[in-house]
Amino acid sequence: MSTDNSGGHDGTDASLRALAYELKHPLIRIARQAELNDLSQLETIQQTAEQALRLIDSFILNAQSEYGQKNLDLSPVNAGSILYDVSVQLRKQTGFENLDIELDSRATDIVMTHKVALFSILDAFGSVLVDAGNRYLIFRSYRMKNGSIGVGIFSRLNIKKSDLDIALSLKGKSHMPLARFSSGSNVSLSIASELCKSVGGVITVKKIGKMSGFVAELPRSEQMSLV
């Protein structure tokens, strides 16, 4: 990983350590839910396990891409459909009945990008915002002035750009929050950032009125419009 990490460890060590901290939450959930010995909990246990697996998958995908063991293949992707899939997934895994998700797909073009990477990036955005206690999310895709596609998740939280910089560095533990808007180690956000870079994109914090959120901008050079 290209993220700077102090303390004499290389990036992979640092992100592995942060990943382990991040995985603690879903594994605790699974263990304690299993203790209930209640078959009706099976679905929740499965969703939590899938959440943990996706985090590991993202890490592996990112590490493979970073070290050249795997090229991220471009495939035709509809940004709107990815937003929808992630919103459904996020609602399932949070278990919050009052999680309000609004879909706002302004750009519905089919573009060439890496579908799994894009899913992981959006999933990480949503997870960070929900972890921060937010219950209202807007999933939005739009075409930017330079022709790029932007996909992002916005919330009522007021995120500062300086917080994002801190969040993207892997220097903390899950219980020592790196940024005020998140209670976790932000490893998922860091992985998302690296994945975004690997598909030629960039992650930024955008503000729309009182709304703040993350946007992954996929550059035009990586997009071959199929329409």
Place this chain on the structure above:
Amino acid sequence: MSYILAIEPDKILGNSIKKYLNNNKFDVKLALNSQDALSIADKNKPVAIVLELAIPRNNGIEFIQEFRSYSDWISIPIVVYSHIPQEDIGLNNKEWLSYGVHEYLYKPTKSLKNLTSALQDIVKP
């Protein structure tokens, strides 16, 4: 009505805690953050607190300090049930006791059964 106030930001885990304690004859109210917890406690005093120290926009130690600042709540026992290892907090046993923390249970290694036992030592279901 006597009840245990569980402060757990993870709603799924919170529901598991509530269900397990309910099965063991404890009445439980859940709070996702410290503000909710104070508001619930203000309406009806709990008999014990189960506390995750990592709570959004606050931390558990600050919550304990605020909670203890109200004279009505000074004697309410607290059981910490957290994913943070106790040694990472940097408090010794005497300091924990001064906060009224009767037991510190580390989530990854302490089960809901352990939590129930700790509560049974403090309050009768």
